[in-house]
Each structure stands twice: as C-alpha cells, then as structure tokens.
Amino acid sequence: MKTYKYILFCLFLLHLTPVKAIEEPKDDGKYVTISGVVKDKSDKKVLSYANVSIAGSTESTVTNADGEFTFKVKEPVEDVAIEVSHLGYNNRRILLKEGDAELPTVWLTPSTLMLEEVVVSGRNPRELVEEAIKKIPTNYSTQADRLTGFYRETARKRRRYINIAEAVIDLHKTPYTQDAGRDRVRILKGRRLLSPKASDTLAVKLLGGPTAAIYLDVVKNPDLLLSPEVLPLYDFHLEEPATIDERPQYVVSFMPNRKLPYALYSGRFYIDKERLSFTRAEFNLDVSDRNKATQAILHRKPFGLRFKPEEVTYLVNYTDHGDKTYLNYVRNEIRFKCDWRRKLFATSYAVVSEMVVTDIEPSATNIPAREAFGKNQILSDDATLFFDKDFWGNYNIIKPEESLEKAVNKLRKMY
Secondary structure: OOOOHHOOOOOOOOOOOOOOHOOOOOOOOOOOEEEEEEEEOOOOOOOOOEEEEEEEOOOOEEEOOOOEEEEEEOOOOOOOOEEEOOOOEEEEEEEOOOOOOOOEEEEEEEOOOOOHHHHHOOOOOHHHHHHHHHOOOEEEOOOEEEEEEEEEEEEEEEEOEEEEEEEEEEEEEOOOOOOHHOOOEEEEEEEEEEEOOOOOOOOOOOOOOOOHHHHOOOOOOOOOOOOOHHHHHHEEEEEOOOEEOEEEEEEEEEEEOOOOOOOOOOEEHHHHHHOEEEEEEEEOOOOOOOOHHHHHHHEEEEOOOOEEEEEEEEEEEEEEOOOOOEEEEEEEEEEEEEEEEEEEEEEEOOOOOEEEEEEEEOOOOOOOOOOOOOOOOOOOOOOOOOOOOOOOOOOOOOOOHHHHHHHHHHHHHHH
C-alpha cells in the first residue's frame, strides 16, 4: 500500500496543546448545568444556532444542530434568567428556580414586522453599507477585550465522522478602531478523537482553525468584505427586512460584479436599523471556478491528489452588550471531493468548524506571542482523547448533536 494512505489527516490547522500546558484556573464556586431544546412554536421544528445567554451578562452559548443546549450557571440560580434569541423570532426569557436542571421545550414565536419597518425604499444599499462602516468606531468596542470561546471542528468522510476536535480558546481582541493584526488566540483546554483507520487518512491541509475568530470577523477585518478597495467589486441590493433580538434589521445582499483572478463571495449583511451596526453576515465563496476556489481555501495537498471544492459557507453573528456590539458566533463549512488520478470515483468530505463566545471581559494585556496559536500549526498528537466526561469543568460549550455523540462512541470503541 502506498505511503500516502498513512499520512496524517490535517484539517483546519488546529493545534490543541496538552491540557496542563496552558490551563487557567476557573472559579471554585458550584455550578449547575441547565439543559433544554429550542423549537419554532408555529411548525414545531428545532431551531439550530439560537443564542442562549444569562440575561444582563456576557455569558452565552448556542444551540446545536438539534436545537439543544447546555448552560452552566453559578449557584444559587434563584432570580437568574436565561434569554433565548434567534434570527426572525421574538426573544424568550425564562426565570430559573432551585432544582431546575432540564427545562421544558423553549418555544420561540416568529416575529412580525410592523408596516413602517418594511418601508426601506429610498436608501441606496451600497451607501447603507458604507454608513454602517463609518459607525464601526461608535458601535463596537473601543477597548481591548478578552473573549473566552468554545471551538469545535469535525470532519466527515461521506456520512461518517473521522475527526472530532474541540477546544476552549482565549481570544484577545484589540479595539475595533485598530486592525486585527495584533489580535491573538491561544488554547486553554483541548481534546480530539481521530479515526485509527488507515483508509481515513489524507494529506489535505485547509486554511482556518481557531484563528477564524480573528480573520472571519468581517467588521474587525474589513479586507475580507468591507474595505474601500473591496466594496466596488460587488453589487448590493435591499432584501426583505428581518428581526434579530427583536430589533428590525436592514438585509443587504451582495454579488460579485466582475471576474477576477481570485474567487469572490456572495451573501447578506444584516444591519441594525436604528444603530446601523452589522449584526450578522452570511456569505459563500464562489466555487464555480474550481482553481480559484482551491487557491482560497487549500494550503497544501499531496502530488497526484485532485481536490474539488463543492461548497464553502460562512456565518458570523454579533450581539449587543450595553451600547456596544461584540463578536458572538462564527461558523464555517467546507464540502469537497478528493480522488487520486488513477481512481475511478471521488470521495466526499465535509469539514465544519464553529466558535461561540461564552464570556467577555475587558483586558489590556495581550496574549504572549509564544502562547499564541499560529496559522501554520497543525493538530497536536498529544491532545487529550474523549475519555473524561467532566473534561470541560465549568466552561460553557456547544452541546454535541446526537449524530456527533454516536460518532464519538464509535470512535472510542475502535481504540
């Protein structure tokens, strides 16, 4: 069997350091875990990626693909309220009481926009985006902040999970009046589970990983979509308005208006009608030209392997705390096919990474360069395996969906 079948499967450049390397102490207070599921009251469907937070605080998480969430709340829980929000729905607030562990289904009601909120004619969508860009120094944090986040990355070969990696990350964000060049990420705790099957290995390295929390922050990193040099490359259109956190939003779609030597994006911006702050960005990489798309996402592959991007999607959410807006959630999904030149059929792969900000605190101290996660780092062989149920302690995480939990159990049995 050829050597390349045994090359390490390195997806998304995630470097998970050993737990004891950089682990930081957590509060010794007692915590209770609250769990629940969020659904649409009108059609009873689960709501994925709904934001779940403690009302009046910066602590939060998101629901998984099954609409489920877990949330760790410091005791006592009396008078603590859990707030649940989702794009296009009215917020729901639930007051906790002693003994709560599993909440009844959280039903969200679709929001209804008033007629005057629908009238957005007379505004040039390109000028609207430019106005929102000018207000970034006012709407976003003007101080350095330390964000705690939970990062998860999964890789599937066809429908089977072959790689699962998770980490609690420490993210230093400089003020939004500065560029993202000095923003840094480090790993506080991490673990992974890799399929031991030799046939599941593939030497493909894609750009991304925990540093996506830096470069996919389109507001902080305008070179991606919002710089004066990039805006003329797109046509903008006003779409039907929406609501986020019960606040009306302009929805501005954008499409490339020219062909360039590199791939461009298409998608939507959600802009708060009153504050003119960017609250959400959904966009896809144009994969119609396989070579251009490959240059945008592929860092390295072995000679003779044919790489074909099928879909590349991004989601970036922001949330308000007081009078400022902060990064809240980032999700990236890449679907691609790989085959060797002498093989008849290609194999489908899907890589999904997501990061939710679980807490925010002011911090003037940056992460030391020696501890910062580098964009050229790869999965570490000494990351902890999935054998400790209490591994995350009091950190808030994204609850695994059912299919992921089953995949973990199957992979564990293979060791």
